[in-house]
Amino acid sequence: MTADNRQPEKTSVPHTPSRREFLTKGALLAGGAMIFGIPFLTGKTRLAYAAQQSRAPQAGQYALVLDGQFVGLLKSVESGFISGNIITQQSGPNQNFLGKALGGITYEDISIHCGGNMESGFYQWIQASMNSQANQMNGTILKTDMNYQVIDEKVFQNAIITEVAFPALDGGSNAPYSFNVTFKPQQTLFQAGSGAQIPAQGQTFGGNLLSSHYRLNIQGLESACAFVTRIEPLVWKRPLVQAQTGNAYNAGAQPVETPNLVITLPASQAGPFSQWFHNFVVQGQAGNEEEKPGILELLAPDLQQVLFTISFGHLGIFRMSPVPSSGVQESLVKVEMYCETMQFAQGQIGGSSSAQQQSAPPPSPPARRRPSRRKSLPRRKTR
Secondary structure (H helix, E strand, O other): OOOOOOOOOOOOOOOOOOHHHHHHHHHHHHOOHHHHOOOOOOHHHHHHHHHHHHOOOOOOOEEEEEOOEEEEEEOEEEEOOEEEEEEEEEEOOOOOEEEEEEEEEEEOOEEEEEOOOOOHHHHHHHHHHHOOOOOOEEEEEEEEOOOOEEEEEEEEEEEEEEEEEEOOEEOOOOOEOOEEEEEEOOEEEEEEOOOOEOOOOOOOOOOOOEOOOEEEEEOOOHHHHOOOOEEOOEEEEOOEEEEEEOOEEEEEEOOOEOOOEEEEEEHHHOHHHHHHHHHHHHOOOOOHHHOEEEEEEEEOOOOOOEEEEEEEEEEEEEEEEEEOOOOOOOOEEEEEEEOOEEEEEEOOOOOOOOOOEOOOOOOOOOOOOOOOOOOOOOEOOOO
């Protein structure tokens, strides 16, 4: 970019169009180039867009705006394009080949990859969605150049979160921790960027989140949980049934899909899990009262501050198996548990949930690699 004496533009949040403005623009898009997710631009808009595309450099960042509020930078964005639906039917005199035609528009899901340094409003959307509220959200995904000036905007309306994926946690890893969020928009609109400059950095909350900074508690198994070395990826899903109405849809939520909780720990420390497995699986004592609540905390670098909390309701153990090892490495065992409910919160849970009530603090665990400080585990209600 050629340097000049102009002052840099102030940070501004792009205008989120009203529903009338959105539908008006959407009608134009449905007619042509937007079928392929490419901006349909004419006149001055096209010239402005071409001018922005000619600027160098082009590589840059993605950022997210929700309900008019800038909520932070994203690591990556996938999909979110618009495509036409193909209808096939037998045609011709002998009905021996298929005729094809377009039968409507699909607004594809948008997947974003982000870390722990987003604004609180973003995590509140995840929290509400995973706590049985299918909150719809309007927003914009901004693409910027290397100088953080907006060159493209992807506007979406009435989006519902359909999947939240938490990657594996590993006590021996120093890799940054982040997660993926997928949401389904009712409509999507592509437009040229405003050229406004966005913040180069977001809030620092949770920005140093690492894969090894976690703490797991399962009621009655606190001493064994202190030695958990790995937690497998967790993927929460909310399937949607889509009824096409013109170019929009009416989404009806299906039952939420919760993942199994799968952990690894030394076989020498797995005694409490072995006893639970014997009672629950071998002895058949598998009623609601034998299921357990659990809490997974993602911690700050000081290993004390709780940045995010994932709570599990009605955990039931169903499998234990040795982990193949080589050399003189300590023997490990993998424990698999089903989970009926899974909730997410920013920070430490302050009160009880529908399946859990506060109980007395558990006894102090033995010496371990992670801090010994533990929060009280809620006692779950009988259903």
